[in-house]
Amino acid sequence: MPALWTPSEKLLLASTSATRLTLLVSAGLSVETQAAGVDERAVEAAARSEGLDPPALAARLAAEKALAVSRRHPERIVLGADQVLACGSAMFHKVANREAARRQLQALSGKSHALHSAGALAIGGGVVESFVATAILAMRPLTEEAIDLYLDLAGPAVLHSVGVYHYEGLGVHLFDSVEGDHSTILGLPLLPLLSALRRLGCLAL
Template sequence: MSLVLASQSASRWAMLEAAGVSFEALPAAVDERAIEQGLDGSAADTALELARAKALAVSAQRPGRLVLGSDSLVEVDGRRFDKPASREDAAQHLRFFSGRIMYLHSAAALARDGEVLWDHGAAAKLKVRLLSDQFITAYLGHEWPAVAGCVGVFRIEARGVQLFEAIEGDQFTVLGMPLLPVLGALRDLGELAS
């Protein structure tokens, strides 16, 4: 297989490895904030555009190779959240999320030679429980800086699961990539056995 993953996300790497998909990782050098500023769509549309931009950027560096780009965005009460800039920023995010519904939008795109061949977006709905300041301090004491690169300030496969009362949606979407549709697209493109 000639797949290139345009990401440095440990959870995306782990998902592909666990699924038996061989790949080369080459993080995309794109200015996500600049791309976001040029868009006026929903969080779901923005995640899809960022996934496409990452796939296209890396496909320019790897001619002939199939490139998988992916992105995730968190939206709470109509407000989008990026990865926290600092531990205090992470604490502020968690205080805002407390007792609210979080929508996590994950998207993926496959590109080859500067052309997007496929893309897909998915969403999960996560009910954040009421979080005390004491919990937030202890949580970040254990999880920081590991969650510094995570939108939503959590790793669901770690202590982040303690943030939630309920989750509706695909576990892979929550981990940061709609894996089942990605695998289907790889099969359709002849990159995986049917």
């Protein structure tokens, strides 16, 4: 049977994200996963001290994840990915509990925010490809009752998402409109990734 992925070793995803893994497998790639073990908030603090904007921060986080795993497996092609949510001058992160989730939805309600999704490919402990894509999502105005109903229906899974929503699931009900590629919203821009992998000679198609 013909193969799409040409290297002898599978792509190594520096993440345990089920969503990113599903995106890659659905695109026909051969993938293994490994947690990067990067202190994201420490990386962000350093990036802010350098004055990096949200897209550059997403790129830095993706690169640090790729590099952390690439140093452990220098012979492998490693993919790091990350996503930064920015609304005006504020940046948002995953939250710890339902009350924090409610506050975040209140802050995003009725506004447009940007999801900056970045990827980095590393080989031998160095980044060889890096890319960022942005999606703009307009959240509809939400009443307190709507927020509580959404949190009841969505359950604790929303705590694992930077925007307190899974756009591919119940989160779609929160929005009036979106601009951007679906995979970018999910946290891994596939088209730039596939272009990068072709440049590296990793894809037969």
